[in-house]
Amino acid sequence: MQRPTLKEIDGFEATGQELVARGWVRTKRDQKTTVFLELNDGSRLGNLQCVFDNPEGIVAATLARVQTGAAVTVNGNLVPSPKPGQRVELKGSALELIGEAPADEYPLQKKNTSFEFLREKAHLRPRTNTFGAVARVRNAMARAVHGFFQDRGFYWVHTPIITASDAEGAGAMFQVTTLDLDRIAKSGGKIDYSKDFFGKPSFLTVSGQLNVETYAQALGSVYTFGPTFRAENSNTTRHLSEFWMIEPEVAWNDIHDNMDLAEAFVRHLVKAALEGCAEDLAFFDERIQKGLVEYLAGIAAKPFERMTYTEAVARLEKNSGDFEFKPYWGCDLQSEHEKWLTEQVVGGPLIVTDYPRDIKAFYMKQNDDGKTVAAMDVLVPRFGEIIGGSEREWRLPLLERRIIEMGLKPETYSWYLDLRRFGSTPHAGFGLGFERLILFVTGMQNIRDVIPFPRAPKLADF
Ligand code: 4AD
Ligand code: MG
Numbered sequence: 001m002q003r004p005t006l007k008e009i010d011g012f013e014a015t016g017q018e019l020v021a022r023g024w025v026r027t028k029r030d031q032k033t034t035v036f037l038e039l040n041d042g043s044r045l046g047n048l049q050c051v052f053d054n055p056e057g058i059v060a061a062t063l064a065r066v067q068t069g070a071a072v073t074v075n076g077n078l079v080p081s082p083k084p085g086q087r088v089e090l091k092g093s094a095l096e097l098i099g100e101a102p103a104d105e106y107p108l109q110k111k112n113t114s115f116e117f118l119r120e121k122a123h124l125r126p127r128t129n130t131f132g133a134v135a136r137v138r139n140a141m142a143r144a145v146h147g148f149f150q151d152r153g154f155y156w157v158h159t160p161i162i163t164a165s166d167a168e169g170a171g172a173m174f175q176v177t178t179l180d181l182d183r184i185a186k187s188g189g190k191i192d193y194s195k196d197f198f199g200k201p202s203f204l205t206v207s208g209q210l211n212v213e214t215y216a217q218a219l220g221s222v223y224t225f226g227p228t229f230r231a232e233n234s235n236t237t238r239h240l241s242e243f244w245m246i247e248p249e250v251a252w253n254d255i256h257d258n259m260d261l262a263e264a265f266v267r268h269l270v271k272a273a274l275e276g277c278a279e280d281l282a283f284f285d286e287r288i289q290k291g292l293v294e295y296l297a298g299i300a301a302k303p304f305e306r307m308t309y310t311e312a313v314a315r316l317e318k319n320s321g322d323f324e325f326k327p328y329w330g331c332d333l334q335s336e337h338e339k340w341l342t343e344q345v346v347g348g349p350l351i352v353t354d355y356p357r358d359i360k361a362f363y364m365k366q367n368d369d370g371k372t373v374a375a376m377d378v379l380v381p382r383f384g385e386i387i388g389g390s391e392r393e394w395r396l397p398l399l400e401r402r403i404i405e406m407g408l409k410p411e412t413y414s415w416y417l418d419l420r421r422f423g424s425t426p427h428a429g430f431g432l433g434f435e436r437l438i439l440f441v442t443g444m445q446n447i448r449d450v451i452p453f454p455r456a457p458k459l460a461d462f
Contacts, residue, residue, distance in 0.1 A: 003020070003022070004019065004021075005041055005043035005044075006021060006023060006039065006040065006041045006043050006044060006046075006047070006048045007043035007044040008043070009021060009048060009078065009088065009090075010044065010046065010048070010087060010088060012078060012088065014078045014079050014080045014081075014087070014088040015078070016077045016078065016079055017077065017078055018075070018076070018077055018078075019075075019076070019077075019078055019090070020073055020074065020075050021039055021041075021048055021050065021073070021074045021076070021090055022039075022041060022071075022072070022073045022074075022098075023039040023040050023041035023042075023048070023071070023072070024039070024040055024041070024069060024070065024071055024072075024127060025037055025038065025039060025066055025067065025068055025069065025070045025071075025072055025101075026038040026039070026040050026047055026068065027068060028063075028066055028067065028068065033053065033054045034051060034052065034053050034054075035051075035052040035055055035063050036049060036050070036051055036052075037049070037050040037052070037063075037066065037072070037074065037092070037095075038050075039072070039074065040127075040132070042126070042127075042132050042135075044136075044279060045129060045132065045133055045136075045279045045280055045283055046086065046279065048088075048089070048090060049081065049083065049086060049089040049090070050074045050076060050089070050090045050092045050095075051089055051090065051091055051092060052092040052095075053091070055092075059092070059093075059094060059095060062095055062096070062097050063095070065097055065100065066095070066097055067100070067101055067102065067103045067106070068101065068103065068106065068108070068109065069101030069106040069108060069127070070097060070098075070099060070100055070101045071097075071098040071099035071101075072095055072096060072097055072098060073095065073096045073098060074090060074092050074094075074095045075092070075093050075094040075095065076090040076091050076092040076093050076094075077090070077091045077093070078090055078091075079091055107121050107124060108121070108124055108125075108127060108128060113128070115130075115446065115449050118131065118449075119448055119449070119454070120461075122452065122453055122454075122461065122462050123462055126452070129283060129287075130283075130287070130288070130444075130449075131449070133277075133280035133283050133284065133442070134438065134442060134444065134449065134450050135452070136277060136280055137273060137277050137280050137281075137438060137441060137442055138434075138438055138450065140272060140273060140276045140277050141269055141272070141273065141434070141437060141438060141441065142225070142434075143272075144268065144269050144272035144273075144276070145225060145246050145269070145434075146225070147272070148264075148265055148268045148269070149221075149223045149248065152221065153221055154221040154222055154223050154248060155215070155219050155221070155222045155223075156222075156223060156224075156225065157208075157211075157212050157215045157219075157222045157223070157224055158224070158226070159205070159208030159211040159212050159224045159226065160205065160208075160211060161204060161205055161226070161227065162176055162198075162202055162203070162204065162205070163202065163203055163204075163205045163211075164198070164200055164201065164202050164203070164412065165210060165412050165413060165416070166203070166206065166408075166412075167205065167206050167207040167208070167209050167210045167211075168206050168207055168361050169361055169362045169363075169403075169406055169408050170206070170361070172206060172230045172231045172232045173203035173204065173206055173229070173230075173231055174203060174204040174229050174231045174241075175201065175202070175203055176197075176198075176202050176203055176204060177196050177197065177201075177202075178196065178197040179191065179195065179196050204228075204229035205228055205229065206228055206229060206230055207228055207245065207247065207431060208224035208226060208228070208245070208247055209224075209247050209249065209363075209429065209431065210363070210413075210416050211224075212224045212247055212249045212429070213249055213392065213416070213419060213427065213429070214415075214416075214419060215249075216249035216250060216251050216427050216429070217251060217419050217423065217424075217425065217427065220250070220251045220252075221248070221249075221250045221251070222248070222249055222250075223246060223247060223248040223249070224245070224246065224247045225244070225245075225246045225247075225434075226244065226245070227242055227243070227244055227245075228242075228243060228244070228245045229241060229242050230243075233457050234457075235456065235457055236447075237383075237445060237446040237447055237448075238335070238383050238384070238436065238439075238447055239447065239456070240435060240447055240448070240451060240454055240455060240456055241455040241456050241457065241459075242451075242454075242455040243433055243434065243435050243447075243451070244433075244434035244435065244451075245431045245432065245433055245434060246431065246432045246434060247429060247430065247431045247432075248261065248265075248429050248430065249427060249428075249429035250427060250428060250429060251425050251426075251427045252425055252426060252427065253391070253426070253427060253428040253429075254374075254391055254426060254428060255353060255365075255374040255375075255376055255390065255391040255428060257428060258376060258389055258390070258391060258428035258429065258430060259306065259351050259353070259376050261430075262351070262376070262378050262387050262389060262430050262432075263303070263304045263349075263351070263378070265432065266299075266304075266349070266378065266386070266387070266432075266437075267299065267300050269437060269441070270296050270299050270300045270440075270441060271300045273296065273441040274293070274296055274297060274300060277441075280442075281293050281296070281441075281442075284442045284443045284444070285443070288442065288443045288444060288445075289442075289443025292442075292443045296441060298348070299348065299349065302348065304348070304349040304350065304351055304378070305346040305348065305349070305350045305351070306350070306351045306352075306353065307341075307346075307350060307351070307352055307353070308352070308353050308354045309333075309352055309353065309354050309355045309356065309372065309375075310329065310354065310372075312333070312337075312341055312352050313327055313328070313329050313331070315341070315345055316337050316340070316341070319340070322340060323336055323337065323340070324336060325337070329356070330356050330358065330359070331359075332359045333352070333377075333384075335383065335384045335385075338379045338383075338384030338385060339381065339382070339383070339384055341379060342379050342380055342381040342384070343381045343382075347381075348380075348381065349378060349379065349380045349381075349386075350378075350379045350380075351376055351377070351378050351379075352376070352377050352379060353374070353375065353376045354367060354372040354373070354374065354375065355372060355373060355375040355377075356371060356372055356373075357371065357372060357373040357402075360373050360375050360390070361390075362393075362399075362402045362403050362406045362408060363390070363392055363393055363399070363402075363416075364390040364391070364392065364393060365390065365391040365392055365393045365394070365426075366393060366398055366402070373390060374390055374391035374428075375388075375389070375390040376388075376389050376390060376430065377389075378430075380440055382439075382440075383436065383439060383440075385433075385436070386432065386433060386436045386437060386440060387430050387431065387432045387433075388430060388431055389428065389429055389430020389431060390428065390429075390430070391426065391427070391428040392426075392427050392428060392429070393420075394420055394424045394425060394426050394427060395420065395424070396417065396420040396421060396424065399417065399420055400417060403417075435447050435450050435451050438450040438451075
């Protein structure tokens with residue numbers, strides 16, 4: 001017996017053929033002598049309607065026990081559906097209740113659908129329309145990420161998750177240890193890291209960039225795609241403690257090539273979502289953010305605006321009354337500033353370049369003005385930064401000086417500095433936050449709703 005998914009069934013010519021459908025019951029409705037089951041198996045957003053006319057005997061008895069959330073198999077005949085908006089339906093002849101979901105215990109009932117509530121039921125929320133759609137879009141975006149780079153001759157490099165170097169030099173790292181901290185604390189002794197698993201302090205990576213740069217200086221065009229970790233105490237709708245990042249790095253590229261690549265990448269991903277996730281995006285458009293599909297089509301069609309940081313701050317200063325945090329040259333752009341620039345000034349994505357060097361990481365190429373670095377952030381309406389990147393400082397003396405000026409230890413970066421000692425070339429790259437991309441293409445509001453099991457301060461359930 002063939003076992004088609006509900007997505008496959010939806011594509012079948014309905015000629016009354018017999019088949020078996022499997023899935024979870026979304027709703028059960030009784031209408032006079034007919035019982036309707038809406039079945040979903042996650043292969044698509046839409047349900048398969050299973051219709052039981054005048055059920056009797058064992059079928060009627062089983063239907064009586066079927067409730068929202070139950071797993072069932074339905075035998076029936078596939079026929080064209082008279083109901084608008086669905087091509088086919090299954091005229092049920094038999095069914096089996098595989099896994100019950102008692103209504104007084106199953107948490108996903110019509111009245112309990114707030115995203116806050118569902119965050120506490122993260123193990124069940126993929127069975128809802130919204131979280132199923134998010135999961136499918138996430139998958140399609142991951143595939144499109146690889147498609148974009150693989151079609152352009154980039155190599156995917158698997159950078160480590162455990163590391164001893166701080167890639168951003170910002171110190172927001174989770175420590176990894178096998179030392180018995182309780183025992184050391186009780187004995188009042190000092191921690192001896194030579195006895196730790198790696199023989200020195202080690203951490204979860206904040207970025208694969210430094211490691212992937214080594215491969216860019218050997219294979220040319222490379223990228224990472226993996227989880228990264230930040231121990232920042234940021235309780236916002238845009239920050240996670242564990243998030244996925246894509247970091248391309250290209251030998252010989254300058255900041256302009258880098259911007260072109262970032263823009264082509266984002267537009268490619270948006271196009272891939274429009275083409276590959278039409279049913280899910282239509283749902284987000286209707287339920288989450290009105291006008292989403294048209295908005296995304298506009299993003300895919302138009303070049304992004306570009307502006308230097310200095311110009312952006314000048315614009316912000318002219319309207320400083322609009323902001324809680326007063327903008328000035330040298331300040332880090334706040335998300336209210338980024339929102340204003342994208343929403344009010346350019347009405348779309350914006351690439352801001354040449355930031356003050358004192359607010360950016362040590363590895364960015366220093367500009368000739370002595371004040372700025374060849375950095376670029378891609379900002380989007382609604383939540384601001386989606387990509388951060390730069391041309392890299394590839395000149396050894398300047399990089400060494402910057403590491404020392406920023407109070408970092410050159411010894412811990414000796415292997416990274418070797419790249420500048422031997423066969424150094426100009427190169428550039430950036431990082432796209434995968435969950436921020438998913439917020440962007442789905443219109444979802446909270447980053448905790450676009451990753452299956454979010455990690456954030458005081459939140460590591462499941
Ligand atoms: O701007 P960031 O910190 O840049 C880097 O990590 C560089 N090493 C990237 C590179 O040049 N290869 O982070 C890059 C992106 C941000 O623009 C944002 O989209 C995302 O990663 N991001 C976060 N996403 C969710 N939660 C957080 N706490 C994030 N921090 C950064
Ligand atoms: Mg950044």
